Amino acid sequence: MLGGMCSPLLPAVLLITLALTCHSQETSKPASRDEVVVGERIIKLPPPPGFERIDGLEPDKDRLVESVLPASNRYLARFEPLKTGTAETGRSFNAQVMRSLESREIGDRTFAEMKQQTKTELDQAQETIRQEIAKATGKAEKAMQDATNADAALSVSDVAVLGYFGETPNSLGFTLAMNVAAKTSDNALKVKGVIASMIVPVNGRLIYLYANADFKSTADRQWAEQAVTAWRDAVVAANPRVEGPPAQTSIFDGVGRSAIIGGIVGGLGALVAMLFRKKSKA
Numbered sequence: 001m002l003g004g005m006c007s008p009l010l011p012a013v014l015l016i017t018l019a020l021t022c023h024s025q026e027t028s029k030p031a032s033r034d035e036v037v038v039g040e041r042i043i044k045l046p047p048p049p050g051f052e053r054i055d056g057l058e059p060d061k062d063r064l065v066e067s068v069l070p071a072s073n074r075y076l077a078r079f080e081p082l083k084t085g086t087a088e089t090g091r092s093f094n095a096q097v098m099r100s101l102e103s104r105e106i107g108d109r110t111f112a113e114m115k116q117q118t119k120t121e122l123d124q125a126q127e128t129i130r131q132e133i134a135k136a137t138g139k140a141e142k143a144m145q146d147a148t149n150a151d152a153a154l155s156v157s158d159v160a161v162l163g164y165f166g167e168t169p170n171s172l173g174f175t176l177a178m179n180v181a182a183k184t185s186d187n188a189l190k191v192k193g194v195i196a197s198m199i200v201p202v203n204g205r206l207i208y209l210y211a212n213a214d215f216k217s218t219a220d221r222q223w224a225e226q227a228v229t230a231w232r233d234a235v236v237a238a239n240p241r242v243e244g245p246p247a248q249t250s251i252f253d254g255v256g257r258s259a260i261i262g263g264i265v266g267g268l269g270a271l272v273a274m275l276f277r278k279k280s281k282a
Contacts (some may be wrong), residue, residue, distance in 0.1 A: 033143060034238075036076040036095070038205040039103035043076070048093050048211075048231045051079040065269040068139050070132060072254070073262045074099055076207070078270075090191070091153065091223075092212035092270045093231065098258045105249060106206045107244020108170040111199075115172055115248040115254075119200065121256030122161060122174055129260055133159065155181045159264060162194075162221070166229040168276040171200040175225060175231075176263050177215060191215075195270045196224035197263040198232045199255070202243035207258050212267045 030036060033053050036043050047053055055062055055078040066075055079093040111118075137154045145151065159178045166173035176195040183189070194215040200207055211228035213220045 016250055038076065038097050038207070040250070041203055043202055043205060043207065044235070045077050046234050046238050047079055047096055048227060051093055052082050053077050054080045068136055068137060068269045069096075069265055070258075070261055072099060072258050073097070073265075076101075076203075083124060088137075088213075093228070094209070094266045094270075096212050096262045096266065097205065097207060098255065098262075100254070101251070102133075102204050104206070104234055105204050105242070105244055106201050107204050107242035108201055108243035108253070111201045111206065112169045114249070114252045115169075116175045117249065117252055118172060118259075119164070119254045121252075121254075125257040125260050129159065129257070129264070132261050133264060135259070139195045147264075152182075153183050156264065156268065161260070165196070165225045166198065166232070171196045171198060171236075173213075173225065173229065173231060174259075175221060176260065176267075177221075178267065180268060193267045194221045194224050195263045195267045196221075196228040197259055198228045199259055200232050200236065201242070201244065202235055203239040204244060206255070207235070208262050210263050210266050211229060212270050243264060 027256040034046050036045055045053075055065075055075065065078070069075060073096045076097055077096040081089065081091060086197065091247055127199065133156050137156055141154050157179045159176065162177055164172065166175050168227040174197050176197065177192065178195075179190075179192050181188075181190045192215040194213050196211045196213075200209065209228055209231055209232070211224040211225045
């Protein structure tokens with residue numbers, strides 16, 4: 001009799017299971033340009049005011065910029081000034097994630113317990129990033145040559161962590177400065193850049209937020225720090241708050257180093273994209 005009762009229910013059970021499975025799959029797909037997926041978790045990334053998301057619109061430029069990023073990191077989104085807006089050229093934003101942590105549950109409590117370790121690593125990493133930057137510069141040169149069919153040269157110098165800012169129990173901001181020179185056969189740029197970086201857990205995933213600006217005065221550093229802080233607040237407000245598990249020291253190995261290199265290479269990628277855009281219009 002039990003078997004007779006189960007048979008009519010089986011199709012209904014299968015339908016319910018299928019519906020739940022489909023719903024689970026749908027929740028891991030972005031529903032709009034303001035969303036990205038990190039470790040099967042939806043993260044909302046509202047664009048900074050006056051900026052628009054530009055990755056995914058020009059595949060050639062995406063491939064060029066992404067080829068420069070180290071294997072340890074992945075771009076989540078990149079933003080440039082609105083074409084009809086008033087934001088200055090030479091300014092941009094991007095968000096990244098450390099690949100080894102994409103599926104790790106890291107919430108407010110998790111990060112708060114390990115923030116000091118991350119800060120210590122940031123201080124120590126300054127002495128060991130030169131080789132990584134040289135690798136990234138070489139990759140960028142090769143990518144530019146392949147994309148533009150022209151000789152290209154890049155150099156990065158005087159990289160320095162200027163200090164910390166916008167620190168909260170569950171976020172850590174730091175500022176980088178560097179000199180960058182880039183040229184192709186048709187174009188040349190030489191700039192001093194400032195990069196304001198923010199490490200913050202968002203919906204249980206550790207995210208790197210960056211604001212880049214050409215550095216002409218202290219006002220540019222102030223803009224970058226204030227802009228990425230405001231963006232952090234908007235991103236955190238748009239997503240669920242997750243406490244997360246207690247921290248494990250081994251999980252956070254490489255977080256600070258990856259954040260520094262990601263910021264520098266992200267700034268370099270923005271410059272490479274600018275040169276590529278000028279080459280494409282020529």
